[in-house]
Every structure is written in structure tokens, then in C-alpha cells.
Amino acid sequence: MKQRLTTEEYAAGIASGDRVILAKAISLAESSLPEDQHQSAELLAKLNPKTGDTIRIGITGVPGVGKSTFIEVFGKYITSLHKKIAVLTVDPSSQLTKGSILGDKTRMEELSKNPLAFIRPSASGNTLGGTTGRTRECILLCEAAGYEVIIVETVGVGQSETGVKNLVDFFLLLMLAGAGDELQGIKKGIMEMADAVVITKADGDNIKRAKAAQADFQHALNLFTENISGWKPKVLTSSALTNTGIKEVWAAILSFKDHAIHSGYFDLQRKEQRVTAFRESFEQLLRSELEQFPEIQKKSSILEKEVADWKISAQEAAQQLLELYRQSIKKA
Numbered sequence: 001m002k003q004r005l006t007t008e009e010y011a012a013g014i015a016s017g018d019r020v021i022l023a024k025a026i027s028l029a030e031s032s033l034p035e036d037q038h039q040s041a042e043l044l045a046k047l048n049p050k051t052g053d054t055i056r057i058g059i060t061g062v063p064g065v066g067k068s069t070f071i072e073v074f075g076k077y078i079t080s081l082h083k084k085i086a087v088l089t090v091d092p093s094s095q096l097t098k099g100s101i102l103g104d105k106t107r108m109e110e111l112s113k114n115p116l117a118f119i120r121p122s123a124s125g126n127t128l129g130g131t132t133g134r135t136r137e138c139i140l141l142c143e144a145a146g147y148e149v150i151i152v153e154t155v156g157v158g159q160s161e162t163g164v165k166n167l168v169d170f171f172l173l174l175m176l177a178g179a180g181d182e183l184q185g186i187k188k189g190i191m192e193m194a195d196a197v198v199i200t201k202a203d204g205d206n207i208k209r210a211k212a213a214q215a216d217f218q219h220a221l222n223l224f225t226e227n228i229s230g231w232k233p234k235v236l237t238s239s240a241l242t243n244t245g246i247k248e249v250w251a252a253i254l255s256f257k258d259h260a261i262h263s264g265y266f267d268l269q270r271k272e273q274r275v276t277a278f279r280e281s282f283e284q285l286l287r288s289e290l291e292q293f294p295e296i297q298k299k300s301s302i303l304e305k306e307v308a309d310w311k312i313s314a315q316e317a318a319q320q321l322l323e324l325y326r327q328s329i330k331k332a
């Protein structure tokens with residue numbers, strides 16, 4: 001059996017920016033084994049004071065909009081400013097398709113070789129709990145390793161955006177120009193969450209359409225009531241192919257951060273996110289606690305069937321299961 005690193009070894013490795021140890025710590029956080037979860041919590045407690053002075057950016061958009069290509073070019077720009085960038089991908093499909101959407105073609109070959117960049121496709125489908133699995137823990141680990149710009153990429157098909165919005169400071173929506181249907185299957189709710197919209201592939205014949213789409217989206221966004229941060233979402237255009245509009249996206253993010261820090265919104269949002277993290281972690285712990293009792297798992301399946309067949313009400317079944325749990329801990 002391979003030797004386990006101690007929590008101190010993990011912490012020291014991460015503090016020194018060791019990518020191999022960072023990757024191992026992320027695997028530890030993603031593991032559902034109780035002893036791994038325990039050590040991961042211990043490690044995060046140790047690293048806690050080192051995390052936070054960063055910008056967390058969520059990037060979403062329909063498959064093919066150009067997320068990975070954009071992130072590659074954006075990431076190269078960030079590293080040219082001598083800043084460290086980490087890219088985490090959340091793949092809501094991984095449970096069904098074993099991660100085929102993001103897993104095998106990250107399109108970030110060059111960026112992944114850059115010593116200032118760290119890229120990690122996340123196996124969110126394997127973990128218990130919410131749609132974002134352990135992404136929050138991964139963000140904190142990357143920040144502790146000195147990454148100041150954190151990107152969380154998700155496929156814009158609606159399942160994981162709300163989860164990701166809860167993890168980031170800035171939410172960026174990538175859109176295509178002139179694909180007919182104005183919202184392209186992107187739900188209005190996702191538009192409302194965006195702090196900026198970027199029209200991608202604004203190059204060649206597409207430039208004119210991209211500019212027109214920019215005006216349309218800006219108009220559409222202006223119709224929404226102002227977001228509680230007081231920030232007016234920006235609409236920009238970019239091309240990863242010709243490397244245009246990339247600096248402007250970074251400038252918009254910095255301008256948002258400045259605005260949000262001054263208004264107090266930046267802190268407020270992170271405070272709320274920490275409380276959400278606490279609640280979710282506790283629920284995850286409760287769930288794995290229940291899994292320690294096989295009799296509860298067994299009874300739960302029996303009750304599910306009875307509830308389905310309407311032999312017993314849902315509320316009564318829940319009460320019975322709670323009663324069995326109380327008896328089980330008394331015996332244990």
C-alpha cells in the first residue's frame with residue numbers, strides 16, 4: 001500500500017506550491033472515504049488563514065461556445081502578468097457519460113504546460129452531495145498553493161450553474177452571436193446570474209454579428225433589475241483565435257472586484273458562501289454518518305418501496321427511519 005502523507009506534509013507541500021502534492025490533496029478532498037474526509041478537513045483547517053485574497057471566476061456556456069479555448073487564451077494572458085491561475089472543471093454529466101464532455105478534450109494543452117497554471121478536471125459525479133461535489137474544497141486548496149485567479153468551468157446546460165454561482169465571486173457567461181434563437185437554450189435565470197456576458201468567436205465574418213449581438217444582449221440585460229451588488233453586467237466580445245477582447249474581460253473583472261470590495265458586496269457574498277459551505281458540509285457528514293449503519297440503508301430501501309406503493313405516507317416513513325437511527329446510535 002502506498003504511504004499516506006501526513007497532514008503536515010500536505011500543508012508544507014501546498015504552502016511551497018508543490019503541484020504534485022496539491023493534486024494529491026484535491027484527490028483526498030474528493031474521496032468519499034471517511035478517513036480521507038477527516039484528514040481533508042484537518043488540512044483545510046490548517047490552511048484556512050492562507051486562503052481568500054483571490055478572485056474566483058465561474059465560466060459557463062453551451063457546449064461548443066468556446067469555453068476551453070477562451071480559458072486557454074485568457075489563462076495565458078493572466079500568466080503573462082505573472083499571476084498564477086488554476087482552472088477547475090465541473091462536469092455535471094460525468095455520472096452518466098463518465099465525463100465525456102470535459103474529460104477527454106480540455107483544449108488547454110499549452111496552458112497546462114505553463115508553470116504558473118494548474119488545470120484540474122473535477123470528478124464531480126463520483127462524490128456525495130451537491131452538484132458541485134468538492135469544488136469548494138479544491139478552490140481553497142489552490143488558493144493556499146498561491147493561485148490568485150481561480151476559474152471554475154461548467155457546461156451551461158442548466159444543472160450546475162446555481163451550484164457554481166455559490167462558489168465564485170464573478171460569473172461569466174459565454175454566448176455565440178447570431179445563432180438565431182437569442183438565448184440559445186440558456187435559461188433566463190442564468191442570464192440574470194451573469195456579471196458579464198462575452199460573445200465568443202468575434203473574428204472574420206463573425207465580427208459584425210458579434211457586435212450586433214453585443215448590443216442586443218446589453219439591451220436585454222439592462223431590462224433586468226439591477227443586481228444586488230449594484231454592479232451593471234457588462235457585455236463584451238472576444239476571439240480566442242485572434243486573441244482580441246481578452247484584456248478587456250480581465251479589466252471588467254478587476255473593475256467588478258474593485259466595485260464589489262468598496263460596496264462591501266464582495267465580503268458579504270463570500271460570507272454567505274462560507275455559511276452555505278458549512279451547512280452543506282454538515283449535511284454531507286450526516287449522510288455519510290447514516291451510511292455507517294447498514295440496517296438504516298436496508299430499512300430505507302424498504303420504506304422507499306412502501307412509500308412508492310402508497311402503503312405508508314412519506315412523513316410517516318421518515319419518522320420511522322429517524323426512530324431506527326436513534327435506536328441504532330443507542331446500541332452503537
Ligand SMILES: Nc1nc2c(ncn2[C@@H]2O[C@H](COP(=O)(O)OP(=O)(O)OP(=O)(O)O)[C@@H](O)[C@H]2O)c(=O)[nH]1
Binds near residue numbers: 067107155202241242
Ligand atoms: N473562429 C473561432 N473559433 C473558435 C474560437 N474559440 C473556439 N473556437 C472553436 O469552437 C469549437 C469549440 O471550442 P471549445 O473551446 O472546445 O468549446 P467548449 O465550450 O469548451 O465546448 P465543450 O467543452 O464541448 O462544452 C472548437 O472547434 C474551437 O476551435 C474563436 O475565438 N474563434
Ligand SMILES: [Mg+2]
Binds near residue numbers: 069106
Ligand atoms: Mg470545453
